[in-house]
Amino acid sequence: MRQLLSITLPVALGYVPLGMAFGVLFVSQLDYAWYMASIMALLVFAGSAQFLAVGLLANQASLVEVGVAIFLLNARHLFYGLSLLSELQLRGWRRWYLIFALTDESYSLITSLKADVRKQQSLHWQIAAINQGYWVLGCTLGALLGVGVDIPTQGLEFVLPALFIVLCVEQYRVVRAKGLMLGAAAIASFSLWLWSQQMLILSILLSLSLLLITYRSGRWIATSGG
C-alpha cells in the first residue's frame, strides 16, 4: 500500500484539485444534485470529457452529439490500449476494470514503472483504482464545497475553454500540425457562424473530411517525421 501511495502521489496532486474544479463547476453551472458529480466521476471517469459534459448539459446537447464528441475527444485512448496490449495478462474483472480506468495519467504511470515493478500485473489495476479514488474524492469535495460555501463563481465557466486551450498548446508542442490546426479553427468558426446549434457535429464532420483529404493527398508523410 505504501508503495502504491508513493507511486500515485503525483497523480493525487493533479486529480484532487482538478476534480474539485470540476465539482465546483458542475454545481455552479447546472441545477443537478451534487452527488451527480460523484456518479459521473465513478462511471465516466475522464477529465476533459467530464468538463465537456458540463458544457453539453448546459447547452442541452443531443445524446448523439454527446456520444460523438466524447468518443472523439477521448480517441487518443485508442492508441494507449494498443501499446499495452501485448503485456497485459490480467484476466476477468481486473482486466476490464483496468481498461475502463486507463486514463492518460494511469497509462503514463504504468508505462513508466521500472521493469521489475512493472511485471507485477496486479499493481496495474490497483494503480488505476487508487487514481480513480483520488478523482472521485476531488469531484465530490468540489461539488460539496460548491453547494455548501457561497464562493464567488462568476467567471468560473472559463475553466472549460481554459482546459481545452492547455490541451491545444500541448498538442501543438508535440505534433506541430500548424496547417491542420488553423484549418480546424477556420472550420469551427465557420460552423459556429453557419449553425451554432449543431456547431460541434458539423465541425467534427468537416474536420474529418479535411483529415481524410490531407491523408489521401499523401502530403502528411513529408511532414510527419518526428
Added chain:
Amino acid sequence: MDSYIWGLILVGMLATFATRALPFIVLGQYAQHPLLKFLGRYLPPVMMVLLVVYATGSMANDVSTGVILGVSAMCVALLQWFFSNPLLSIFLGTLIYAVLI
C-alpha cells in the same frame, strides 16, 4: 431533466469505455494501418481546436465578452507555453477572466 443527465452519463461512459476497450477487442489487427496512425497523430490536435472554439463560442454573447474571452485565452496559451503547468494556466487564466468580466 433527470433522465437526460442519466442518459448523458450512460452515453459518456460507453463512449469513453469504447475508446479504451476497442484496441483490446479488435486485437490491434488494424493498428499498423497508415490511416489509423495518421488519425492517431492528427485527430487529437484538431479536436482540441474544435473544442476551444465550441467552449468559447457558446460564451461569447456580445463583443465585449468576446474581447475578454480572447485576452484571457491568449493569457492561458502563453502561460501554458512558457510554464507547462496546466493547473497554473487554468487557475490564473480563469482568475483574469473573472476579474475582467
